[in-house]
Amino acid sequence: MQFSSQMYILLLGNRCYQVPNTPRRVMVDVAVIGAGQTKYGNHPLGLKAMWAEAATNAFNSVDKNFEANLVDEAFIGSVAFGGGQLGNTAAILTEHSGMKGCSVRRVENACASSGFALRDAMMAIKSGEADIVVAGGIEKMNDLSAERKRYWLGVSGDTEWERLAGLTFPGTYALMARRHFHEYGSNHDDLVNISVKNHMHGFENEFAHIRKEVSFEKAASGFMVADPLTLYDCCPTSDGASCVILAADHVVRDFTDDPIWLKGSGAGSDHLALHDRHSITQMSATQKAVAQAYKSSGVLARDIDLAEVHDCFTIAELMATEDLGFANRGEGGLFARQGRGRRNEGDVAINPSGGLKSKGHPLGATGTGQAVEIFKQLKGTVEAPRQIRDAEIGLTHNVGGSGATCAVHIFGRDR
Amino acid sequence: MMEEEQPIEVAEVDLTEMTEQEILEMAVDKTIVWKGYLACVDEDSCIVQSPWFLGEDCVFGADSDHTTLAIAAIQLLQSEGTQIDSINSLNDVEASIVLMATGVEVMQTSTDDSTELNAEWDLCIGDDAVVLVCKTDCDMDILEPTGGLDVDEQFHQEMTSAWEKECQPEHVSQGAYVSRQQYHEGAAARLNLMSQEVDGELIWPPRQMDEKGNLMPQASIPLQGVATIESWTKLAAAGAPSEFSIRAPLLGGISTVFVRFEQGPRGVFLLVDDEDDNPKIGDQVQFAIRRIYAQEGYIRYGLKCQIIRD
Numbered sequence: 249m250q251f252s253s254q255m256y257i258l259l260l261g262n263r264c265y266q267v268p269n270t271p272r273r274v275m276v277d278v279a280v281i282g283a284g285q286t287k288y289g290n291h292p293l294g295l296k297a298m299w300a301e302a303a304t305n306a307f308n309s310v311d312k313n314f315e316a317n318l319v320d321e322a323f324i325g326s327v328a329f330g331g332g333q334l335g336n337t338a339a340i341l342t343e344h345s346g347m348k349g350c351s352v353r354r355v356e357n358a359c360a361s362s363g364f365a366l367r368d369a370m371m372a373i374k375s376g377e378a379d380i381v382v383a384g385g386i387e388k389m390n391d392l393s394a395e396r397k398r399y400w401l402g403v404s405g406d407t408e409w410e411r412l413a414g415l416t417f418p419g420t421y422a423l424m425a426r427r428h429f430h431e432y433g434s435n436h437d438d439l440v441n442i443s444v445k446n447h448m449h450g451f452e453n454e455f456a457h458i459r460k461e462v463s464f465e466k467a468a469s470g471f472m473v474a475d476p477l478t479l480y481d482c483c484p485t486s487d488g489a490s491c492v493i494l495a496a497d498h499v500v501r502d503f504t505d506d507p508i509w510l511k512g513s514g515a516g517s518d519h520l521a522l523h524d525r526h527s528i529t530q531m532s533a534t535q536k537a538v539a540q541a542y543k544s545s546g547v548l549a550r551d552i553d554l555a556e557v558h559d560c561f562t563i564a565e566l567m568a569t570e571d572l573g574f575a576n577r578g579e580g581g582l583f584a585r586q587g588r589g590r591r592n593e594g595d596v597a598i599n600p601s602g603g604l605k606s607k608g609h610p611l612g613a614t615g616t617g618q619a620v621e622i623f624k625q626l627k628g629t630v631e632a633p634r635q636i637r638d639a640e641i642g643l644t645h646n647v648g649g650s651g652a653t654c655a656v657h658i659f660g661r662d663r
Numbered sequence: 664m665m666e667e668e669q670p671i672e673v674a675e676v677d678l679t680e681m682t683e684q685e686i687l688e689m690a691v692d693k694t695i696v697w698k699g700y701l702a703c704v705d706e707d708s709c710i711v712q713s714p715w716f717l718g719e720d721c722v723f724g725a726d727s728d729h730t731t732l733a734i735a736a737i738q739l740l741q742s743e744g745t746q747i748d749s750i751n752s753l754n755d756v757e758a759s760i761v762l763m764a765t766g767v768e769v770m771q772t773s774t775d776d777s778t779e780l781n782a783e784w785d786l787c788i789g790d791d792a793v794v795l796v797c798k799t800d801c802d803m804d805i806l807e808p809t810g811g812l813d814v815d816e817q818f819h820q821e822m823t824s825a826w827e828k829e830c831q832p833e834h835v836s837q838g839a840y841v842s843r844q845q846y847h848e849g850a851a852a853r854l855n856l857m858s859q860e861v862d863g864e865l866i867w868p869p870r871q872m873d874e875k876g877n878l879m880p881q882a883s884i885p886l887q888g889v890a891t892i893e894s895w896t897k898l899a900a901a902g903a904p905s906e907f908s909i910r911a912p913l914l915g916g917i918s919t920v921f922v923r924f925e926q927g928p929r930g931v932f933l934l935v936d937d938e939d940d941n942p943k944i945g946d947q948v949q950f951a952i953r954r955i956y957a958q959e960g961y962i963r964y965g966l967k968c969q970i971i972r973d
Contacts (some may be wrong), residue, residue, distance in 0.1 A: 398905035403839045408849055409868055411839050412955055412965060413931040414917045416904050422896035423921045423931070430894070430944050475897045522921065523868075523929040528894065 277663060278373045279500045279507035282310035282493040283616075283623035288608030289457040290390045291487035295333055296344040299324075299386050302489035302613075303345040306382075309623075310493065311504035316346030319493075320378035323368045324354055325361025325385035326612035329400050330392045341386065356612075358404035359560060361385055363615030363646025363655030366492060367513050370657075373496045380499065384491040385613035397485065404649040406521035417560065418474035418482060420522055420650040425476055425563035428529045434581030436468070436476050439562035441584040443467045443480045443605060446559060449591055450602015452634040457486045457608030481562040486608030490617035497663075508626045511641070512545025512658040514538060520652040533654035534571040534645065541643070541656040542573075549573030552658075553639045554597040554625055556618035558647040559604050565589075568645055569598065572656075597636045600625060615646035615655060622659045694808040698735040698951035699724070699935055699969055701808035704743060707801040711736040713792035714937075715814040721791040722814060725822050725914060725936035726953040730756045730964065732794040733786055734952050737765040740796060749782040750796065756786065759847070760964050764854040764952050818913065825909045832960035839904070846963055853965050854952060857882040858928060867928035888950050889971070890922035893929065895942040906956040920968050922948055935967040947971045 284305025286298050293301065307314050324338040333340060338352040355365040362385025369383035389397065402416030410420065428434050444464055450456040462480060470478030500507045516536025519525045526532065542548060549572060557572070559565035566580035574596055575583035583589065589598030601607045601621040604614060622642035624630045641660045648654065695702050702711045711732050715722050733756050737747060749768040752758075758769035770782050787795040797805065828834065849868065851857045858867035859882045869882040897918045903911035911917050918934040920942055934942065935953055942948075948968035955965045 395905060395908065398908055399836060399839065402904055405839075407839045408841055408845060410931055411904055411906070412841060412853075412963065414898065414904060414907060414919045414933045415931060416898075416902070418902045419896050419898050419919055422898075423894040423919070426896065426944070427894040427921070471899070472897075473899055473902045477896075521868075521931075523931055528921070 276374050276376060277497040278370050278494050278510045279497065279504075280492055280510060280619065280623050280659065281495045281500060281503040281507055282306045282308075282314060283491065283620040284309050285455055285490035285613070285617050285620045286488050287455045287457075288486040288488035288610055288613075288617070289484075291388070294391075295386060295388050296341060298388065298487065298489040299341040299384070299491075300345045302384065302386070302491040303382075306384075306491035306493055309629075311506060312502065314493070314503055318380050319347045319350050319382050320380050321369065321372045322347055322350055322352040322382040322384070323365035323372075324352065324612075325356070325363070325365040325383075325615060326354055326387060327356060327358060327361060327404065328354070329387050329389050329611060330396060332388060332391075337386075342382075347382065357653045357655075358648035359558070359609070359611050359614055360646045360648030360653045360655050361612040361615065362490065362617070363644065363657070364515065364653070366616055366619055366657060367515055367655050369492075369494050370510055370513055373494055379496045381494045382491060383494060383616050383619075384489065385610075385616045386489040387610035387612045388487050389485045389610060390487050401485070404652075409521050409523070417650060418477055421561040421563050422474035422477045423522060424528050424567065424650075425481075425561075428563065428567065428580075429476070431529055432578035432581065434566065434578075438566060438581035438584045439477070439481050440464055440467045441587070442559065442562040442565050442589075445584075445587070445590055446565075446599050446603040446605040449600050449634060450606025452631050453602050453607055454631060456602045456606050457484050457488075458602075458606050477561055477563070483560050483604040483609040486610040488608060488610030488613045488617065490613045490620050492616045492619045492623070506627065508623050509660050509663045510657060511547060511660045511663075512541040512543070513656070514540025514542075514544065515653070515655045516540070517653050518651055520649065522650060525651075530567060530577070531571050531647065531651035531654065533651050534568060534647065534656070537654040537656040538572050538645070541658050545658040545660070547641055547658050547660070551641050552596050552643045553641050554600050554622065554636045555643040555645060556601060556621050557598050557603065557645045558614070559599060560609055560647070562605065564647065565598065565603065568647075572643070572645060574598070591634060592637055600630075600634055600636055615644065618644035618646060619657065619659070626659060626661050693806055694810060697739050699937055700727075700732060700735050701810060702736070702739055703806035703808050704739050705806065706743070706745070708795065708797035708805045709736045709740050710793065710795050710805060710807055711739065712794075712808055714811050715792070715819070716811045717814055717816060717819055721793055721811065722819055723792040724814075725910070726955075726967070727792065728954060728962075729754065729788045729792075729794055730760055731952050731954065732792065733788070733796070734761055734764045736786075736794050736796040737761070737767050741765065747784050750784040750786045751782045751799070752786040752788075754786070754788045756788070757962065757964070760850075760854065760952075763850045764964075821913050822910065825913060826954075826957070829909050830957045830960060830962065834958060834960075836906075836958055839906075840958075841963065843959075843961055852882055856886040856888070856924075856950070856966070858884045858886050858926070860884050865926045865928055867924070867930065886924045886926055886928060890924045890930075890948055890968075892920050892942050892944055892946045892948060892970075893923050894921040894944060895919065897941070906958065918942070920948060922968065932966060932968045935969050938969060940970060942970055
């Protein structure tokens with residue numbers, strides 16, 4: 249925090265602390281001034297080094313000088329997959345990335361952990377209590393034995409009722425897919441189209457886990473994982489870290505003349521278990537979150553140029569295109585079939601990074617990883633072949649588990 | 664307990680590879696199919712046995728044991744209107760599971776125990792996959808089920824070994840975990856489909872509080888034992904939760920159905936391991952108690968679905 253305002257001295261024990269005595273501000277606008285990530289995939293580094301790499305990339309992306317010790321608060325999303333550093337995850341990571349001493353905490357909301365970390369970071373600034381805040385996420389998934397990984401996959405579902413019925417997330421999303429097919433006449437070819445598109449988008453992304461284009465025929469004939477979902481409907485398990493730096497409007501110009509504004513945010517939750525929900529072919533948590541985000545930003549679905557959508561399974565993207573308002577209810581399959589989410593061809597570029605399907609899904613890192621992509625797209629700094637033309641407004645959609653939690657954020661070049 | 668369901672006359676079901684003569688003989692013999700088992704019942708006795716045979720030996724199916732057979736036998740007697748409060752048993756069945764599933768207390772003792780067994784019913788089990796539930800003073804002229812199917816010997820041996828491995832105390836969870844306490848907390852709903860009634864609506868599985876912050880009532884209304892499939896999936900062995908990882912490869916994956924009960928609630932259940940047909944949306948299912956998995960030497964039992972075929 250920049251201590252230009254009044255200070256007072258707080259005595260605790262035998263130590264003195266300088267505490268800012270700034271009056272509470274309201275209606276602070278929040279900007280993204282920097283964002284970076286590691287490459288997703290089988291990362292050779294451990295947790296601390298991965299986080300340091302993402303943080304370094306974020307710090308280096310700030311247009312003007314930035315120092316780690318300027319950070320007031322840090323919110324780091326992680327499931328702590330495998331239990332490697334289950335407690336005090338955020339403290340050890342920030343300690344090793346130059347942010348020692350600042351207020352930190354781990355945020356856990358399954359795969360939406362860092363989407364919520366981003367929301368918490370934004371709210372910390374809007375509250376007036378902080379000026380510069382880091383939101384990030386991290387997950388190390390591929391250093392476990394196969395059996396230990398199987399134990400951890402699916403820990404965010406309803407352990408008592410769904411897991412005892414043999415379900416992990418491939419199973420829960422397969423139930424949604426089959427029901428969507430039944431209710432709306434969508435089909436597996438629609439999901440294949442999503443898979444092919446996201447692999448095509450991710451092919452040019454140097455940070456993507458799977459940089460490989462896939463033909464329709466190959467994606468349509470993949471190994472069956474959870475009927476009707478095949479291997480090409482499922483995202484990979486990835487290592488990765490991502491880091492986003494937010495700043496209050498009154499300090500933004502110290503760091504950049506070209507900020508990306510966080511125009512709106514929304515979040516919602518729903519029953520954890522599918523059987524308790526009103527419907528399994530839509531996600532009310534997404535609907536609540538996006539309604540808030542559209543309202544707070546003054547943006548409508550038709551204004552969005554690009555969206556990073558939580559496609560942990562292809563059916564999740566299909567449903568999200570409906571829940572976010574890009575397609576009418578029941579027409580997510582048609583949207584995919586018509587290629588309306590393709591980069592620089594469709595109505596809105598869905599998952600220009602490759603999405604979770606191709607870019608990868610390091611659980612806790614995914615939400616802020618989506619924000620990294622939107623930041624770079626709006627700044628015009630992604631690889632040229634995959635740059636979305638004239639991108640002005642982008643959206644991130646980060647879902648926890650099978651839809652129990654969801655955070656949506658809207659970013660824009662204009663304030 | 665679940666609302667009563669009627670046993671299926673064996674002549675009404677396709678018991679796979681049996682000849683017409685065999686089926687006719689079974690019908691004459693009063694053998695019925697009940698919860699996926701073969702059974703004979705009269706007013707003061709009931710025999711339930713696995714339909715699977717290895718040579719002359721009646722052996723357990725992939726997710727059955729004496730506890731699941733005993734529960735089925737008691738439930739069959741109850742479906743006939745028989746009142747049973749408690750039952751004597753010298754043998755090792757999971758008494759707490761039987762109690763939660765049927766409401767019948769198992770008075771257990773060992774052969775060298777002098778504890779007096781005062782119940783009016785006996786539960787007898789032997790080495791085979793057969794249980795007999797009978798009145799203590801019933802005559803021993805008891806009908807026995809006939810028929811059965813040959814089990815693949817290798818499959819049976821591998822499945823038996825898999826369960827032995829899974830039931831070891833050192834077989835523990837490293838991640839997702841349902842403790843014994845948590846399992847028992849939900850057992851009445853899990854084994855008996857007990858639901859809560861709120862403003863005329865049935866809620867299942869039970870919830871703690873309503874939207875106004877009031878505590879929900881005790882779960883005391885049993886759901887009907889029939890539901891309709893709204894969706895289903897079959898997980899490849901590689902995609903199955905680790906709790907099933909030892910057995911899923913033997914079963915060729917595990918099948919889960921998402922069902923709606925006629926009274927409104929919905930739920931997810933495994934299909935019984937013996938079920939080898941793919942389900943369809945709209946199929947009706949009934950429920951039977953089977954083994955789900957074991958951890959730390961303790962078997963978690965629960966309801967699984969059987970597809971009702973015309």
